[in-house]
Amino acid sequence: xxxxxxIAAAGSGKxxxxxxxxxxVTDGKVIITTYTEANEKEIxxxxxxxxxxxxxxxxxxxxxxxxxxxxxxxYQSVIYNGKVKGLLLVNEKSxxxxxxxxxxxxxxxxxxxxxxxxxxxxxxxxxxxxxxxVKANELTDGKVIKRxxxxxxxxxxxxxxxxxxxxxxxxxxxxxxxxxxLLVGDPRQVTYHTHDEAxxxxxxxxxxxxxxxxxxxxxxxxxxDTTLNKTYRNNQPICxxxxxxxSNFKPxxxxxxxxxxxxxxxxxxxxxxxxYLSIYQPMQLRDTRRTSVNSMYSAMxxxxxxxxxxxRVLIYPTSKMLDWMxxxxxxxxxxxxxxxxxxxxxxxxxxxxxxxNKNGITIPGIINFTL
Amino acid sequence: xxxxxxxxxxxKCFKGLFEIELNKGxxxxxxxxxxxxxxxxxxxHIALTGLYGGRNIxxxxxxxxxxxxxxxxxxxxxxxxxxxxxxxxxxxxxFDGSIDPEYExxxxxxxxxxxxxxxxxxxxxxxNSEYNTLVSKKSMMSIPIEYYEASWTxxxxxxxxxxxxxxxxxxxxxxxxxxQNGSDVxxxxxxxxxxxxxEVTAVSQAHRKMKDTFIDDDSIKAxxxxxxxxxxxxxxxxxxxxxxxxxxxxESSLVTQLNDVPFGYIGKGAQCVMKTELALTHKSAxxxxxxxxxxxxxxxxxxxxxxxxxxxxxxxxxxxxxxxTHSSFVANKLxxxxxxxxxxxxxxxxxxxxxxxxxxxxSGYDTLRLILCKKAILxxxxxxxxxxxxxxxxxxxxxxxxxxxxxxxxxxTSFLRFLELAEALNLNVAVVTDNDGDIDAIERxxxxxxxxxxxxxxxxxxxxxxxxxxxxxxxxPYNYNTLEPKLLKANGNDLALFNKILGTDFESLxxxxxxxxxxxxxxxxxxxxxxxxxxxxxxxxxxxxxx
Numbered sequence: 001x002x003x004x005x006x007i008a009a010a011g012s013g014k015x016x017x018x019x020x021x022x023x024x025v026t027d028g029k030v031i032i033t034t035y036t037e038a039n040e041k042e043i044x045x046x047x048x049x050x051x052x053x054x055x056x057x058x059x060x061x062x063x064x065x066x067x068x069x070x071x072x073x074x075y076q077s078v079i080y081n082g083k084v085k086g087l088l089l090v091n092e093k094s095x096x097x098x099x100x101x102x103x104x105x106x107x108x109x110x111x112x113x114x115x116x117x118x119x120x121x122x123x124x125x126x127x128x129x130x131x132x133x134v135k136a137n138e139l140t141d142g143k144v145i146k147r148x149x150x151x152x153x154x155x156x157x158x159x160x161x162x163x164x165x166x167x168x169x170x171x172x173x174x175x176x177x178x179x180x181x182l183l184v185g186d187p188r189q190v191t192y193h194t195h196d197e198a199x200x201x202x203x204x205x206x207x208x209x210x211x212x213x214x215x216x217x218x219x220x221x222x223x224x225d226t227t228l229n230k231t232y233r234n235n236q237p238i239c240x241x242x243x244x245x246x247s248n249f250k251p252x253x254x255x256x257x258x259x260x261x262x263x264x265x266x267x268x269x270x271x272x273x274x275x276y277l278s279i280y281q282p283m284q285l286r287d288t289r290r291t292s293v294n295s296m297y298s299a300m301x302x303x304x305x306x307x308x309x310x311x312r313v314l315i316y317p318t319s320k321m322l323d324w325m326x327x328x329x330x331x332x333x334x335x336x337x338x339x340x341x342x343x344x345x346x347x348x349x350x351x352x353x354x355x356x357n358k359n360g361i362t363i364p365g366i367i368n369f370t371l
Numbered sequence: 372x373x374x375x376x377x378x379x380x381x382x383k384c385f386k387g388l389f390e391i392e393l394n395k396g397x398x399x400x401x402x403x404x405x406x407x408x409x410x411x412x413x414x415x416h417i418a419l420t421g422l423y424g425g426r427n428i429x430x431x432x433x434x435x436x437x438x439x440x441x442x443x444x445x446x447x448x449x450x451x452x453x454x455x456x457x458x459x460x461x462x463x464x465x466f467d468g469s470i471d472p473e474y475e476x477x478x479x480x481x482x483x484x485x486x487x488x489x490x491x492x493x494x495x496x497x498x499n500s501e502y503n504t505l506v507s508k509k510s511m512m513s514i515p516i517e518y519y520e521a522s523w524t525x526x527x528x529x530x531x532x533x534x535x536x537x538x539x540x541x542x543x544x545x546x547x548x549x550x551q552n553g554s555d556v557x558x559x560x561x562x563x564x565x566x567x568x569x570e571v572t573a574v575s576q577a578h579r580k581m582k583d584t585f586i587d588d589d590s591i592k593a594x595x596x597x598x599x600x601x602x603x604x605x606x607x608x609x610x611x612x613x614x615x616x617x618x619x620x621x622e623s624s625l626v627t628q629l630n631d632v633p634f635g636y637i638g639k640g641a642q643c644v645m646k647t648e649l650a651l652t653h654k655s656a657x658x659x660x661x662x663x664x665x666x667x668x669x670x671x672x673x674x675x676x677x678x679x680x681x682x683x684x685x686x687x688x689x690x691x692x693x694x695x696t697h698s699s700f701v702a703n704k705l706x707x708x709x710x711x712x713x714x715x716x717x718x719x720x721x722x723x724x725x726x727x728x729x730x731x732x733x734s735g736y737d738t739l740r741l742i743l744c745k746k747a748i749l750x751x752x753x754x755x756x757x758x759x760x761x762x763x764x765x766x767x768x769x770x771x772x773x774x775x776x777x778x779x780x781x782x783x784t785s786f787l788r789f790l791e792l793a794e795a796l797n798l799n800v801a802v803v804t805d806n807d808g809d810i811d812a813i814e815r816x817x818x819x820x821x822x823x824x825x826x827x828x829x830x831x832x833x834x835x836x837x838x839x840x841x842x843x844x845x846x847x848p849y850n851y852n853t854l855e856p857k858l859l860k861a862n863g864n865d866l867a868l869f870n871k872i873l874g875t876d877f878e879s880l881x882x883x884x885x886x887x888x889x890x891x892x893x894x895x896x897x898x899x900x901x902x903x904x905x906x907x908x909x910x911x912x913x914x915x916x917x918x
Contacts, residue, residue: 073528074476075484084528143475143484147527150472 003175005160005183005212007225009252010242010345011233011309014184015039018156019046021182022058028153030058033066035162039307043158063157063167064129070148071133071170072124078139079132080113085122087129094125110135130166131199137173145170149177160185161206165199168211175219183208184228188246188341190334191303205334225250231345233309237264238344238351241365244328245341260349266369267355268314275371282312282352285343291316302339305346313347315340316354325353325363372659373691374415374538375467378480382460383410384716386438388480391718394709395467396687399702400695401743402713408695411713412542412663415693418462418490419540419661421521421533429521432492434514436460442514449511457494457502457514464488464538470659471537476527487526488536495520539658541650543643544665582613640675643667647679651686660690668698680704699739712742712796719796737780741789744778746799748914749789754895755854756781759803761899762907763915772915790820793829801830801914808837808852832914842881844888855887855894861908872901 008014022030034040040062047054054060061069064087072084088094095108095116108115117128124132137144148155155174157163160183163171174181187206203211212221230253231239239254257263268276277284277297284299293299293316302315315321321340323330332340344351357368373396379389384407391411400408417423423431434442441458448455463479466486474486494502498518505515523531566574585591595610627634629645637645650662664683668676680701683692696702702710712719741747748763750756756779763772763779772779782789786802793800802820806813814821817831834857842849850856859880862868869883870876873894877883887894898905 069529070527073478074526076528077477077482140477140484147472147475150469150475 003181003216003219003221005209005221005223006185006228007209007223007249008184008186008228009231010186010189010342011231012228012252013232014158014186014228015042015046016050017228018158018182018184019043019050022047022154022156023051023055025057025154028057029151030154030156031066031148031152032058032060032156032158033063034158035063036159037062039159042307063163064126067129067133067170068124070151071144072129072136074147075136075140075144078136080117082114082118083122084118084124086124087126088119088121088123089126094119094127127165130170134166134169134173142173145173145177148174149179152179154180154182156182156184158184160208161187161190163208164204165201168200168203168208168215172216172219175216175221181221183212188249188338189306190338191306191342206338229253230255233348234345235263235349237365238347238349241265241351242341242344244365245337245344257348262312263349264351265344265366266350266352267357267363267366268352268369270354270356272369272371273314273354276352276369277314280312280350280352282314282350283310283346284314284316285346286316287318287339302343306342308346309348310346311348312350312352313343314352314354315343322355325355325366326361372470372538372689373467374464374659374661375485376463376465377411377415377418378461378463378465379411379414380461381438381441381458382414382436382462383407383438385410386440386716389716391711393691393693393711395691396689397683397705397709398691398693399705399710400693400713401697401702401710401739403745406713407716408713409544409665412544412665412693412695414462415464415661416540416542416663418464418488418523419533419536419538420542421523422542428492432516432519432521434516436492437514445514446511449506450509452509454506457518459494460492462490464490466538466659473529474525474527474531474537476525478524478526478528485526488531489524489526490521491524492519492521494518537658538661539653540661540663541646541653542663542665543646543650543667544663585613639670640672643670644675644679644682648682648686651682651688651690662687662690662692664692664694666695666697668696668701676701697743699736699743702739702743703736707738710739710742714796737782737789738792740778740780741792741798741800742796745776746778746801747789747793748772748777748779749782749786749800749802750779751783751786751804752781752891754891755803757895757899758854758858758907759911759915761905762911765905765907766912766915777915787816790817790829794820794826797828799828801832803911803914804831804833805853805857806833806835806837808839808850810835810837830914832910834908834910842884844885849884849888853888855891856884857908857910858898858905859884859887861906868903868905872903872905873897 006014006017008017018032022032032043034043040060043060044054047058047060068084068087076084093105093107097106097108097115100106110116117132118124133144155177157171160171162185171181171183185208187208190204190206200211200215203215209223212223229250232255234242234254235257236254239252243249243251262280274294276282277294281297283305284293284297285302285305286293286299287302289301305313317325317340318336320330320332320336324332324337324340331337352369353366360368362368374393376390376392379385379391380387384405389407400411402408413423417428421428423436437458437460445455445458461480464487465479466474468486469475470486472486474488475484477484479485479487479489494515495518498515502515502518505511523533523536525531591611599608599610629637629641634642634645647662647664647667650660653660667679671679676698683694684705694701694705710720748759750759759779760772763777764770767775780789786804790800790802792798802817804813813833818824820826820829820831834852838851838856838860840849840851842851859865859869864880866877866880866883869887873886874897875883875886877886
């Protein structure tokens with residue numbers, strides 16, 4: 001039995017590592033779970049690539065579907081015995097009941113589990129799913145979590161940085177099992193937030209390492225920030241620039257890349273963007289759909305690009321991102337910082353940042369691009 | 372790895388809930404006809420395999436799977452305007468301990484944490500609007516089975532596929548269901564279950580290769596050439612080939628043979644023994660095994676039955692065996708401690724009865740005779756037995772009691788122990804006993820069964836008259852209150868008649884009495900075999916009387 005948290009840098013072969021670890025298990029069942037469906041598919045694809053098939057003893061599931069199947073349903077009736085028809089993704093606090101006299105929203109409490117946890121159409125609210133699991137586990141003297149331990153000898157959780165609130169509580173409970181628990185993720189790449197629970201608030205925004213250190217100290221969890229701390233994707237200048245965004249993290253290492261003639265991080269003036277796009281064909285990365293881009297070339301939101309690799313990218317930075325680049329003492333908000341880090345680490349050869357450098361400022365690590 | 376408990380609701384003869392707990396190894400279901408022995412086996416088999424009568428239950432849904440009374444009540448409720456919800460059949464299988472923790476949860480009728488699964492035939496709510504229209508007409512004739520579906524869920528509220536159920540069941544009964552090619556469904560299943568996944572793949576590959584070879588054969592090629600050249604009406608090429616269609620084509624085209632004879636052509640008895648042996652020898656680490664045997668005695672000769680029982684005894688190992696039987700031979704051979712008695716939809720474990728040590732004192736065989744017969748007449752000894760048999764025969768068109776499933780059992784002095792069992796199991800019993808000249812003593816002895824304590828199913832028969840006489844033997848007064856003097860009395864103390872029956876020539880009644888006392892068995896045998904008209908004491912006639 002072992003518990004382990006691996007801090008994995010972008011492009012370090014995290015999915016490959018996870019799949020290889022799973023393939024080593026021949027005696028016992030493995031569950032690999034992750035937040036997003038996109039990453040779930042990525043893992044399945046990796047299995048086909050490395051092994052030709054997903055072995056019988058390995059199950060790959062999204063975190064939500066895992067929680068519904070193994071967390072909610074087996075002992076559901078201790079909280080609510082109606083039919084659970086699925087999951088309702090919510091972006092704000094769920095279980096709204098009515099507005100009070102002063103316009104304040106009033107929510108259904110735990111004393112009304114049907115409306116607290118479920119929508120009218122019997123879908124469980126995504127922000128309360130893990131709370132339901134923790135409560136059901138309490139009410140059954142731990143049977144919910146023990147059952148998971150009986151089924152799976154190995155529990156792998158990918159994209160661990162996306163866990164928040166009661167998710168973290170579940171992870172802590174899983175650590176107490178005899179099963180081997182392996183958490184993998186990059187705290188620098190928090191993008192998805194479905195929880196806004198008060199539970200474990202201080203550990204949101206990628207503080208999973210601190211959570212493990214502070215809250216799980218008795219459960220002997222190894223924290224490994226070396227195994228997956230080398231990027232195979234980014235070249236030296238990109239890697240070093242990305243490291244500077246998260247200076248409090250152990251710097252990520254890199255391997256030698258063959259030069260392509262246009263390598264590193266560049267400032268590109270807005271007037272040069274069209275020409276730049278036509279020469280280098282980078283993927284345009286924007287903050288939101290509202291950011292205007294050149295629609296002749298492909299573009300996607302920074303958040304959506306997570307997990308992907310491009311030869312080159314062109315980032316349309318937000319003003320906060322620019323402020324930080326010009327003056328590192330101006331800290332970005334966690335969300336912007338994370339998105340910017342994700343965007344930068346997508347590229348193999350070059351990262352271009354759109355910036356009208358009227359005064360010809362020179363910033364270490366960034367080359368001012370000219371046609 | 373076994374089944375701990377089964378709960379059956381509304382299936383066939385079970386109205387409402389029926390529950391039975393099983394032993395880990397051998398289980399022998401005994402009970403009269405119509406008590407639901409076979410239904411229990413069917414229920415287990417459907418829940419574990421989805422097969423009913425060898426066919427997929429999903430295609431066999433019908434009203435007749437439901438308990439008739441429940442159906443009638445439901446239809447009446449609909450037609451009277453206060454419709455009940457549509458009835459469901461539910462079969463719950465509780466696993467013993469841990470087989471597969473994925474099946475653990477509390478979605479069972481006991482709301483308890485346990486591994487298991489639930490099979491249901493229920494109304495599908497997506498047909499609500501059609502159903503409402505139907506109900507509102509108040510003229511329902513039968514259950515609207517077209518809106519029903521069969522489904523399996525684990526106790527963890529997860530729907531399960533039959534293939535993933537961790538207990539494999541093999542049903543061995545006298546009927547056999549065939550594929551079109553004559554191959555027996557069960558045997559194919561058992562053989563298939565014997566194979567490892569690698570072997571299954573190998574078989575299907577070999578099967579495919581065989582078909583390819585067929586198509587590649589020169590004669591087939593020549594034929595195809597001729598067909599395509601001769602058919603001018605159709606555009607395109609017409610050719611003869613083999614259907615590679617279904618995934619499991621090989622299953623239905625392979626035939627199991629015994630000594631070069633296809634399975635379907637060997638005798639029923641041999642089929643039964645072979646199926647059982649195959650099911651018993653099947654080893655699987657991942658799966659629990661359960662073998663269901665329906666009344667093996669009904670299609671086996673005594674020696675084959677013996678062979679089968681021996682195979683079961685020796686090889687059942689860690690498999691769970693459930694046998695339904697009428698045969699006291701089968702039940703006795705396999706051990707009384709494994710006996711589950713069905714009576715009025717209740718299960719009684721013989722070992723759980725109050726008088727558990729009772730069985731140490733009485734032979735299991737006699738106990739079984741008591742349990743399995745329709746009615747038992749308990750007598751003290753062999754001579755009483757013969758006389759009662761004769762009395763029965765005379766009054767029932769020369770039938771021996773056993774022909775009418777009435778068993779006359781000599782119990783020595785253990786009357787009360789047998790009665791305890793009869794009381795607990797609600798068995799029909801008549802006791803034939805001497806009064807030994809002391810009515811009070813008899814009434815004290817049977818106080819729990821006579822007068823105000825009289826039980827409907829238990830009759831105590833003795834002569835209420837104490838006879839006396841002058842005869843003494845060795846200075847002791849002769850007992851006029853045993854079977855022989857009572858028999859003599861019933862025939863008007865007819866010396867001549869008894870001399871004739873016994874082939875003796877006594878000149879006085881006293882001499883005859885003495886002889887009969889000292890030759891009880893010879894007397895009884897002579898009475899049994901005589902063709903003379905014999906009358907029997909009233910209390911014996913009372914015992915054999917049919918209610």
